[in-house]
Amino acid sequence: MSTTLSGVQARTAVAARQLVKVYGKGETAVRALDGVSVDFAAGQFTAIMGPSGSGKSTLMHCLAGLDTVDAGSVHIGQVELTSQSDKGLTKLRRDRIGFIFQSFNLLPTLTAEQNILLGLQLAGRRPDPEWLDTVVSVTGLAQRLGHKPNELSGGQQQRVACARALVAKPDVVFADEPTGNLDSRSGAEVLGFLRTSVRELGQTVIMVTHDPVAASYADRVVLLADGRLAGEIHQPTADSVLAAMKNLGA
Numbered sequence: 049m050s051t052t053l054s055g056v057q058a059r060t061a062v063a064a065r066q067l068v069k070v071y072g073k074g075e076t077a078v079r080a081l082d083g084v085s086v087d088f089a090a091g092q093f094t095a096i097m098g099p100s101g102s103g104k105s106t107l108m109h110c111l112a113g114l115d116t117v118d119a120g121s122v123h124i125g126q127v128e129l130t131s132q133s134d135k136g137l138t139k140l141r142r143d144r145i146g147f148i149f150q151s152f153n154l155l156p157t158l159t160a161e162q163n164i165l166l167g168l169q170l171a172g173r174r175p176d177p178e179w180l181d182t183v184v185s186v187t188g189l190a191q192r193l194g195h196k197p198n199e200l201s202g203g204q205q206q207r208v209a210c211a212r213a214l215v216a217k218p219d220v221v222f223a224d225e226p227t228g229n230l231d232s233r234s235g236a237e238v239l240g241f242l243r244t245s246v247r248e249l250g251q252t253v254i255m256v257t258h259d260p261v262a263a264s265y266a267d268r269v270v271l272l273a274d275g276r277l278a279g280e281i282h283q284p285t286a287d288s289v290l291a292a293m294k295n296l297g298a
């Protein structure tokens with residue numbers, strides 16, 4: 049199944065304009081984001097990279113409505129985030145955004161299947177059985193659905209978290225260092241799955257990573273330095289990302 053038609057790819061899933069985020073006040077204030085404008089195309093896998101402290105996590109949190117901005121705007125589809133109430137933001141995150149974190153964040157007492165479906169249940173939505181089958185089969189979890197997180201490897205737990213993020217058909221999945229706690233083989237599996245979700249299921253994925261190899265799975269790398277955009281790489285390789293990071297002094 050291929051839904052990544054060129055028309056879909058041209059659509060903008062997430063757009064940030066002139067984002068400013070300042071932590072603290074007065075002499076100790078830090079401009080974590082200093083006028084960032086960037087678009088993320090639908091049906092694309094984008095990695096956000098940059099030296100430590102360059103603003104990657106801050107940008108992701110502001111794009112996902114997990115943190116407020118001091119100036120600028122963020123659109124997810126047609127919805128402008130910064131004008132939303134707390135209630136509106138909670139609903140938007142629940143209905144339109146999927147999250148994958150470094151530390152899988154699964155509930156230990158629930159099975160893999162229950163973890164995958166929990167968000168939908170809390171939202172009072174029924175899973176689409178066909179889509180659930182697709183997500184379970186693409187993540188390779190069919191034989192593991194009845195297992196609790198402590199009966200699964202780290203890679204399998206992160207694949208459960210990926211399935212949980214995808215099952216609600218979100219407009220965009222934000223992944224924050226998704227391979228940070230995994231060995232390289234499990235990390236490659238999770239990255240391979242994220243790439244498949246983009247290429248074959250038409251998902252939009254935005255990932256923060258430190259790792260040039262992880263970034264090479266993306267269609268595009270957006271580089272940050274000192275809270276500003278510092279370039280981008282299309283069809284990145286680990287070598288081209290490493291060279292760009294070295295140029296930024298990372």
Ligand SMILES: Nc1ncnc2c1ncn2[C@@H]1O[C@H](COP(=O)(O)OP(=O)(O)OP(=O)(O)O)[C@@H](O)[C@H]1O
Nearest residue numbers: 071072078080098099100101102103104105106107
């Ligand atoms: N809650 C906070 N309070 C004060 N300063 C903060 C806060 N969060 C981040 N910062 C500062 O904002 C800047 C950007 O931080 P951010 O975590 O976004 O960078 P990063 O690129 O994700 O870094 P890393 O790669 O080390 O995770 C840094 O100078 C950081 O110290």
